[in-house]
Amino acid sequence: MRDFEHIEELNxxxxxxxxxxxxxxxxxxxxxxxxxxxxxxxxxxxxxxxxRAAARRTEQPLTxxxxxxxxxxxxxxxxxxxxxxxxxxxxxxxxxxxxxxxxRAAAKELSTEDAGPLQTVMNLFGQLGEQQLAASxxxxxxxxxxxxxxxxLTTSTSC
Amino acid sequence: MAGSPxxxxxxxxxxxxxxxxxxxxxxxxxxxxxxxxxxxxxxxxLYAAVETRLExxxxxxxxAQVRDAYARSLREAIIAVQSSHAALPWLAASRSPRLxxxxxxxxxxxxxxxxxxxxxxxxxPNDRFMYSVVSWPFLPxxxxxxxxxxxxxxxxxxxxxxxxxxxxxxxxxxxxxELGHPSVQEHRLVEAAEQELAADxxxxxxxxxxxxxxxxxxxxxxxSELSGLVRRRLRFWLEELLCDxxxxxxLGPAFLWAFSQFVMPLSYNRPADKHPPNTLRIxxxxxxxxDRGWRPYMETVAPQVTGWLDEIAADTNTQAFxxxxxxxxxxxxxxxxxxxxxxAERVGTEQLDVDEAEREAAQAxxxxxxxxxxxxxxxxxxxxAILMGGWQFAFQKHxxxxxxxVRALRDVALQELVGKAMEMSTxxxxxxxxx
Numbered sequence: 001m002r003d004f005e006h007i008e009e010l011n012x013x014x015x016x017x018x019x020x021x022x023x024x025x026x027x028x029x030x031x032x033x034x035x036x037x038x039x040x041x042x043x044x045x046x047x048x049x050x051x052r053a054a055a056r057r058t059e060q061p062l063t064x065x066x067x068x069x070x071x072x073x074x075x076x077x078x079x080x081x082x083x084x085x086x087x088x089x090x091x092x093x094x095x096x097x098x099x100x101x102x103x104r105a106a107a108k109e110l111s112t113e114d115a116g117p118l119q120t121v122m123n124l125f126g127q128l129g130e131q132q133l134a135a136s137x138x139x140x141x142x143x144x145x146x147x148x149x150x151x152x153l154t155t156s157t158s159c
Numbered sequence: 160m161a162g163s164p165x166x167x168x169x170x171x172x173x174x175x176x177x178x179x180x181x182x183x184x185x186x187x188x189x190x191x192x193x194x195x196x197x198x199x200x201x202x203x204x205l206y207a208a209v210e211t212r213l214e215x216x217x218x219x220x221x222x223a224q225v226r227d228a229y230a231r232s233l234r235e236a237i238i239a240v241q242s243s244h245a246a247l248p249w250l251a252a253s254r255s256p257r258l259x260x261x262x263x264x265x266x267x268x269x270x271x272x273x274x275x276x277x278x279x280x281x282x283x284p285n286d287r288f289m290y291s292v293v294s295w296p297f298l299p300x301x302x303x304x305x306x307x308x309x310x311x312x313x314x315x316x317x318x319x320x321x322x323x324x325x326x327x328x329x330x331x332x333x334x335x336x337e338l339g340h341p342s343v344q345e346h347r348l349v350e351a352a353e354q355e356l357a358a359d360x361x362x363x364x365x366x367x368x369x370x371x372x373x374x375x376x377x378x379x380x381x382x383s384e385l386s387g388l389v390r391r392r393l394r395f396w397l398e399e400l401l402c403d404x405x406x407x408x409x410l411g412p413a414f415l416w417a418f419s420q421f422v423m424p425l426s427y428n429r430p431a432d433k434h435p436p437n438t439l440r441i442x443x444x445x446x447x448x449x450d451r452g453w454r455p456y457m458e459t460v461a462p463q464v465t466g467w468l469d470e471i472a473a474d475t476n477t478q479a480f481x482x483x484x485x486x487x488x489x490x491x492x493x494x495x496x497x498x499x500x501x502x503a504e505r506v507g508t509e510q511l512d513v514d515e516a517e518r519e520a521a522q523a524x525x526x527x528x529x530x531x532x533x534x535x536x537x538x539x540x541x542x543x544a545i546l547m548g549g550w551q552f553a554f555q556k557h558x559x560x561x562x563x564x565v566r567a568l569r570d571v572a573l574q575e576l577v578g579k580a581m582e583m584s585t586x587x588x589x590x591x592x593x594x
Contacts, residue, residue, distance in 0.1 A: 007296045010242050014235040015299030018212075021235070022305055024228035028221065039305035061382035062370060064353065064390055069299075075387050122224060129231045136238050 010139050016073060017132025023047045023102075023125040030105035031118060044106035047125070048099040054078055055095035080127040098124065162226030164219060170233035171213055177240045178206045186247040195253025197279030198315035202246045205297040208304035209236045239300040246296070249317050252283040258320070259574075261581030262331045265542040268585070269335050270316060272509040273342035273405050277313045282334075285319040290333045290421070293317040294341040316341050328574040328581075329550060329567055332410045332417035339402025348501050349397050355497045362490050369486040376482070389483045395433040396487055397498075403440055404502035407447050411511040412457050413547045415444045419468060420564050428474055430484045439488055442472035443495050450499060452513045460551045463559040516544045523548025523580070524555070527573070533580045539588060542581040549577035 026040035036044075054074040056063055065071040081091060088094065098121045104110050110118065160166065181187060187203075190196050212232060217225050256263055263282060270280045285291070294316045301309050318337055324330055343349055356362045366389070373385045406414040419441065428438040445468055448454065457465045475492070477485045491498070503510060519540045523533035533545050540548075553567035567573070 007242055007245055007293055011239055011297050012299045014239045014242075015303045017235045018232050018300065018303050021228040021232040022303070025215065025217070025225060025232075026305075028217075028225045037306065043305055057383045062367065062386050064357070064386075066350065068391075068394060071387060071390065075384075078381075078383065126224060126228055129228060133231050133234055136235060140238060140242075 014136045017129050020125045020128035024122050027122050041106050044102050048102035051095045051099040055092040058092045084127055162230040166230055174237050186251045195250050195281050197311055197313035198281055200311040201315045202243050204301045204309045204311050208301045208307045211304050211307045249281050249283050253281045257284055257325050258282050259326055259328050259578040261578035262328050264585035266334045270338050273338050274345050279313050279315045282318045284322040288321040291319045292337040292340050327568050328578045330417050332414040333421050335406035335410050336402045339405040343398050343401050348401050349394050352397050352497050369482050372482040392483055393487050396435045399434050400498050404498045408502045408506040408510045412453050413550050416550050438475040442475045445472050456517050461554045461559045467561050519544030520548035520551050524552045527552040534583045539584050542584045545580045
């Protein structure tokens with residue numbers, strides 16, 4: 001009993017990947033010192049919120065993200081971070097620090113000291129983009145039961 | 160290498176070609192009337208949103224990381240565009256609906272009640288034997304395009320039904336459940352249910368205990384992953400049960416009769432990732448109908464079938480379930496009032512009135528017994544009461560048993576008569592409202 005062609009789940013998975021890659025492009029624009037478009041500013045602020053939500057979940061694992069999208073985004077972020085640095089401690093602090101970088105990028109307040117950490121943030125979102133593209137391809141090829149509880153953003157829709 | 164000039168040239172060319180090819184498809188042309196209009200606009204929104212991305216090609220001097228991110232985003236965008244091929248048969252179906260017209264009118268009424276007035280309902284026969292629904296299928300990609308403002312405001316809903324069920328009208332109450340999904344999404348009913356449950360100390364304690372049990376079973380899994388697992392399943396199950404409750408409030412027992420015919424041959428007491436066990440669904444459905452005052456009617460018109468449903472409800476047994484399923488089943492059974500109150504709030508004054516529907520259904524039965532179109536003697540009967548009367552008459556004619564219900568579904572003449580009456584009821588009501 002599945003929804004029609006998993007089309008909603010496929011598009012939700014693709015959208016999360018697009019979002020992650022847009023964050024990389026927006027950070028590049030912020031770093032370049034040129035004008036940051038209003039939509040990129042909103043995007044970076046939203047990305048900072050997701051990282052803060054993910055940090056909260058590592059501190060209080062039983063907290064509930066508000067929506068299915070938030071749950072999927074924070075799950076995927078934590079997974080991407082674990083892939084980048086499997087043994088790293090202080091996950092919550094790292095996420096908060098990265099959220100700070102995103103916030104400063106959105107406000108066009110990046111300093112020269114931010115260059116290294118900014119690269120780490122771009123790597124994180126690049127990793128997230130890779131994960132999502134793999135998931136989209138997997139769904140496309142298999143047309144099977146989405147990604148279980150790790151990725152689907154939308155809801156079940158069959159009887 | 161990904162993101163190289165050759166790679167980006169390919170991706171941009173493919174994206175443009177796919178969009179151009181799809182836009183040229185005659186099925187994506189102007190629709191006649193309003194059915195399918197919002198769906199078409201939504202598909203066109205997807206293409207326009209993706210096109211805004213095509214303009215953002217990074218300079219050749221950009222870092223490999225940036226070019227790689229752009230290439231990935233184009234690949235995701237192409238996947239989304241290609242997935243819109245699925246919408247072409249939907250749009251074609253909107254031009255020539257094959258569903259019984261009486262049923263289509265009732266389904267449209269149901270969509271307006273459960274979801275809202277701004278909906279575009281497209282009902283599509285499916286070569287798979289499954290009822291399902293898709294709503295705003297491309298919205299995440301459209302909304303995610305930085306700076307793009309969507310043109311579509313009306314919610315497109317695509318309702319799929321088994322091709323062979325076009326005239327099996329007695330099964331069509333299942334549509335009400337499917338329309339529950341966009342209703343739940345539009346009105347954020349899962350979030351509202353979760354909020355109620357989170358304020359319940361007993362629920363919170365049971366949740367913590369479940370996570371602790373899962374940690375014992377999976378010591379290497381992070382706590383946040385385990386809680387995510389339980390939360391996700393809870394949300395899926397909440398949505399399914401809310402859809403059942405919305406359908407019950409709109410259609411009364413006709414939904415439970417149709418639902419039992421459709422799902423019980425598929426599984427019994429088996430939980431699935433996204434669906435609660437059918438035993439629990441029947442149990443909560445019966446509880447809901449009893450709470451609304453339908454029990455005496457059901458016991459009068461179909462005592463054996465009601466007994467059969469009671470038996471299924473009593474078989475809700477979580478012994479073989481995992482900790483997450485046990486937790487969700489027990490808590491949702493305990494707090495089924497949350498589901499009932501949210502459904503009642505949403506359906507509001509459109510909730511099917513027991514006394515009125517029972518009286519009208521009885522009149523429909525009288526007319527059906529004489530093979531007269533059950534549209535009403537003095538006043539026009541409502542479509543919902545005619546449908547309920549159709550089921551009631553089917554029990555008389557084909558037997559008050561699960562087997563009798565199956566025989567009723569084979570009674571094409573009865574279902575055509577019921578469908579024609581529902582169609583006339585809608586036309587007559589609309590005409591009266593217009594004068």
